[in-house]
Structures are given as structure tokens and as C-alpha cells.
Amino acid sequence: GQQLNQSPQSMFIQEGEDVSMNCTSSSIFNTWLWYKQDPGEGPVLLIALYKAGELTSNGRLTAQFGITRKDSFLNISASIPSDVGIYFCAGQYAGKSTFGDGTTLTVKP
Amino acid sequence: DTAVSQTPKYLVTQMGNDKSIKCEQNLGHDTMYWYKQDSKKFLKIMFSYNNKELIINETVPNRFSPKSPDKAHLNLHINSLELGDSAVYFCASSPYEGQGRYGYTFGSGTRLTVV
Numbered sequence: 001g002q003q004l005n006q007s008p009q010s011m012f013i014q015e016g017e018d019v020s021m022n023c024t025s026s027s028i029f030n031t032w033l034w035y036k037q038d039p040g041e042g043p044v045l046l047i048a049l050y051k052a053g054e055l056t057s058n059g060r061l062t063a064q065f066g067i068t069r070k071d072s073f074l075n076i077s078a079s080i081p082s083d084v085g086i087y088f089c090a091g092q093y094a095g096k097s098t099f100g101d102g103t104t105l106t107v108k109p
Numbered sequence: 110d111t112a113v114s115q116t117p118k119y120l121v122t123q124m125g126n127d128k129s130i131k132c133e134q135n136l137g138h139d140t141m142y143w144y145k146q147d148s149k150k151f152l153k154i155m156f157s158y159n160n161k162e163l164i165i166n167e168t169v170p171n172r173f174s175p176k177s178p179d180k181a182h183l184n185l186h187i188n189s190l191e192l193g194d195s196a197v198y199f200c201a202s203s204p205y206e207g208q209g210r211y212g213y214t215f216g217s218g219t220r221l222t223v224v
Contacts, residue, residue, distance in 0.1 A: 031208060031209065031210075033208055033212050035212070037150075040217070040218070041217050041218070042113075042199050042201070042215030042216050042217050042218050043152070043199075043213075043215050044215070045211070045212035045213070045214075048208075048210060048211070048212055050210065086150055088152065090208060090212075092207055092208045092209070095206055095207045096207075097154070097207060097208050097213075099151075099152040101149070101150065101151050102150045102151070104150075
């Protein structure tokens with residue numbers, strides 16, 4: 001089946017720093033999505049990308065759909081304490097969705 | 110106004126028992142899902158229903174049986190619970206099959222602990 005490799009697995013950063021994480025696959029996807037999961041809650045959609053090469057922003061978040069359609073990255077600028085959580089990428093192809101195994105972000109004030 | 114609501118939030122039960130988790134969405138979505146999140150936080154699809162019809166049934170023990178009485182509800186019944194069933198179970202919904210443009214809307218999860 002399709003697999004998504006998400007890296008890094010975890011990050012410990014200082015408040016104010018920028019963050020970058022990515023997701024790669026050996027398979028192509030038509031849609032890439034990024035979710036954030038707060039402790040004790042379900043994942044919440046942050047950004048969805050539909051076209052190879054697409055770059056989309058949502059506030060301090062920027063995500064890109066890789067040209068090869070096999071990867072995507074998410075950047076968070078000027079991190080704040082409430083950015084802590086688990087970030088999941090997800091890819092979709094032919095009606096089938098696959099989730100990455102998450103990047104856990106810790107922000108030290 | 111919770112969009113996808115699951116009950117209960119926490120469930121602690123003994124091995125061998127039978128239990129159910131309920132899910133309801135008020136978004137008017139056609140498709141609903143059950144995901145299992147293990148201790149390593151990996152999200153694994155279990156089932157999906159589109160307008161009450163089962164469309165995805167991943168390799169899940171047949172002790173797990175989903176039921177969708179209407180497109181706004183998808184319940185999960187688990188027979189003969191085992192220790193390995195301990196996990197967080199998420200219900201999710203989407204306007205149509207697949208994540209598409211809008212992604213999934215997840216519930217807040219049911220933490221199942223089998224002792």
C-alpha cells in the first residue's frame with residue numbers, strides 16, 4: 001500500500017523560531033493535506049493542496065505540493081507556544097487516503 | 110454546535126466485554142469513517158461509509174462491526190474486547206468520498222482502555 005514518511009518525528013524548538021517538516025512517498029498523490037492534532041482532540045485540517053507545485057499559506061503556515069507529486073512540506077514561521085501538537089500530512093489518490101506518522105512539535109517559551 | 114461528536118470520550122472495560130462507540134455528524138456530509146490511533150499516534154483507517162453504504166473495510170478483526178443507520182450516524186460495536194484493542198478511536202466525516210478539497214472533519218476521539 002501507499003506509505004508516507006514524515007520527518008522529523010519530533011522537534012523541540014524555542015518560541016519565535018521557524019519550523020520546517022516534510023512528507024515523502026514512493027507513490028504519487030493528487031491531493032496533499034496537513035492536519036494538526038492538539039492533545040486530547042482529533043486532527044484539524046490546516047491546509048489542502050491540489051496541484052503539483054502549488055504553494056499555499058494560512059497565516060504563519062505555508063505548505064507546498066512537490067513538483068513530482070511525491071512530497072510536500074509545511075513551514076511554520078515565528079512559532080508560538082500554542083503551535084505545540086502533532087502535525088500529520090495526508091495524501092489522496094484514486095479515492096484512497098493515507099496519513100503520515102506525524103511530527104510532534106514542542107515549543108519552549 | 111459540535112460538528113462530529115463521539116460518545117463516550119473515555120471507555121474503560123474488561124477483556125471479553127462488548128462495547129459500542131457512537132458517532133454523529135451535523136455537517137450534512139455523505140461519508141463517514143472510523144480511524145484507530147495507536148500508542149505511536151499512527152492513524153489507521155478501519156471503515157468508511159458513503160450514504161449508509163460500506164465502501165472501505167480494511168483488514169480489521171470481525172469483532173469490529175460498524176453500523177450506519179443513516180448518513181449522519183456511524184457507530185462502532187466491538188465484541189470480545191482484547192488488550193490490543195486499547196487505542197483512541199476517531200470518527201470523521203467528509204462531504205463526499207475521500208479528502209478532496211475539504212479534508213476530513215474529525216471528532217475528538219474515544220480513548221478505549223481494555224484491562
